[in-house]
Amino acid sequence: MGKVVVEAPQKTPLLFAKDFGSSFDHFENFPDRFEAAYRLELESFFTALLEGRQPSPGPQDALETLRLALAAAKSRQESRPVQISEIRA
Amino acid sequence: MRSGSSIGVALLGFGRMGETHLRNLNGLARVKVVVVADPRREAAERGKAISGAEEALTDVEMAIVHPAVDAVVIVTPTDTHARLLELAAHAGKAVFSEKPIALDLAETARLVNVIDTTFAPKSPARWGRS
Numbered sequence: 748m749g750k751v752v753v754e755a756p757q758k759t760p761l762l763f764a765k766d767f768g769s770s771f772d773h774f775e776n777f778p779d780r781f782e783a784a785y786r787l788e789l790e791s792f793f794t795a796l797l798e799g800r801q802p803s804p805g806p807q808d809a810l811e812t813l814r815l816a817l818a819a820a821k822s823r824q825e826s827r828p829v830q831i832s833e834i835r836a
Numbered sequence: 837m838r839s840g841s842s843i844g845v846a847l848l849g850f851g852r853m854g855e856t857h858l859r860n861l862n863g864l865a866r867v868k869v870v871v872v873a874d875p876r877r878e879a880a881e882r883g884k885a886i887s888g889a890e891e892a893l894t895d896v897e898m899a900i901v902h903p904a905v906d907a908v909v910i911v912t913p914t915d916t917h918a919r920l921l922e923l924a925a926h927a928g929k930a931v932f933s934e935k936p937i938a939l940d941l942a943e944t945a946r947l948v949n950v951i952d953t954t955f956a957p958k959s960p961a962r963w964g965r966s
Contacts, residue, residue: 797960814941
């Protein structure tokens with residue numbers, strides 16, 4: 748068992764304090780928050796093609812991540828731990 | 837026209853993520869966006885302008901079979917991924933797709949099998965000489 752957490756930290760170290768309150772800037776959306784990841788995933792894909800390699804992640808990874816997501820959804824619905832092996836086509 | 841050894845790309849779907857991917861594709865060496873396709877004409881045209889693509893198409897399936905296209909980047913609505921992915925696989929195109937492939941395990945497994953049996957990496961020297 749375990750968990751994965753993706754934190755959403757503030758975008759820059761700037762923090763504005765005024766009248767006993769404070770504010771900071773934040774990421775607006777996924778393309779903003781994961782800008783480097785989106786850039787690098789395409790770079791990785793096309794570099795693999797240009798070098799004659801299978802890109803990674805591949806189709807099998809898509810199948811397994813869907814299996815994980817379905818297990819998580821089933822666990823939430825049924826309020827119990829769900830083994831990944833329970834999730835079959 | 838494609839330069840000697842670059843990969844010709846069709847970007848399918850010019851929404852927010854489509855624009856993100858298109859701008860990133862622009863920055864890649866030896867990758868040339870040749871077609872931007874979106875059922876909304878103005879979106880396809882805007883993508884074409886941003887990327888310097890040769891064509892803006894409203895027919896996404898035509899973009900897949902375009903002769904200058906070696907690879908497709910699928911950024912269309914989720915319920916269209918499976919159909920477009922299958923078409924691209926059968927057309928012999930390399931596919932980069934947004935998740936998920938499909939919404940249920942059986943359809944995803946079927947498509948993974950289609951891709952595994954149709955896609956083989958080209959040797960590096962083959963790009964741009966198809």
